[in-house]
Amino acid sequence: MQKQITSPHNQAVKKILQLQEKSRTRRKENQFVIEGIREIRLAFKGGYQVNEIYFSPELFSEDKISDLLKNSISEISLIEISTEVYHKIAYRGSTEGVIAVAAGKELSLKDLNLKTKNPLILIAEAPEKPGNIGALLRTADAAKADAVLIANPKTDMFNPNIIRSSVGCVFTNQIATAGTSEIIAFLKERKINIFGAALQASVPYHTIDFTQSSALVVGTEATGLSKEWLENTTQNIIIPMQGEIDSMNVSVAAGILIFEAKRQRNFQ
Structure with missing residues (x-):
């Protein structure tokens, strides 16, 4: 009944x-x-x-x-x-x-199934705002990224604001959460290049070959990537700015980077 x-x-x-x-x-x-x-x-x-x-x-x-x-x-x-x-x-x-x-699901690295030989992964370190996380997940879904990894998460992925702002893309992406050290070890073990969005020792993002196995790592708008990430990147990349500020919203930056990678891959 x-x-x-x-x-x-x-x-x-x-x-x-x-x-x-x-x-x-x-x-x-x-x-x-x-x-x-x-x-x-x-x-x-x-x-x-x-x-x-x-x-x-x-x-x-x-x-x-x-x-x-x-x-x-x-x-x-x-x-x-x-x-x-x-x-x-x-x-x-x-x-x-x-x-x-x-x-809920465990969302652990061990459960990720990277089906391609040259995966494209989006990584966000310690994102604080559920709205930004939701936007990142929408971007990853639109680009059909192979996985989204959240390093040192500040909230669980089933926060109602994440579900709402992602319009359900939290369910359509392959997602894992873990500590920075664990994610770096995961990437290196699989020989996935780590491209960190950072000002230090960086080259323009469009000069990088993203057709190889690639992890695009973005940090918070306030502090950027942590020292541990910066010490383990294959190459730091930068989006050249032409205005007065030197940073942009993390989800916007991620969108620019991931769709440049998709363009290089002929949107495959």
Whole structure:
């Protein structure tokens, strides 16, 4: 029998709010919240285990539920909720009327499957803003990068702001999180060239041959790449600036670099 929740004080409602608000709860429960039709579809496509779907029938009909579930491969609990409950648990201002709870993934380096001989990898060191991480993931998805690695992450990848700002691309990219030393060892073991976006000892990015195995590494806008990265790059690269400032938004910089690599590869 399909469950129903009409009270915003229900324990399930409290659990969803905690999963949205607290990284510690997401890690402890190994669960996270997905809001929106497109994002849930991409989670299915990315092989994520969706355990529960909460929907408001006034906003999201059972026909839409049937259509949404046609790509699911596991049994999912459907919970009908009142409009009041939906608006309490909805994280963003949209009114799509559907929210899911899914199981997290480990996102470890050992699970990465680099299918090409000359992979193109995007790496971000210690990104702090979920919006920047989401934008990086959208860029990597658009360029069809082989993997996105987050070094020394400041938050878990299932932060609702990352899911929202990535428009679900957190589910479509191959992602791993690890410490800087571990990622550098991973790259060197596989003979992947490390190109760090940095001012020091750098050459213009368009002079580099990115058709070889390449990892493009970007740091924070405030401090750039750490000493450990700078000491282990194959070559530092720079985007020549013609204005008054010497840096740009990290996701914009990553987009310029990764699409130059794709151009050299004939967008293959």
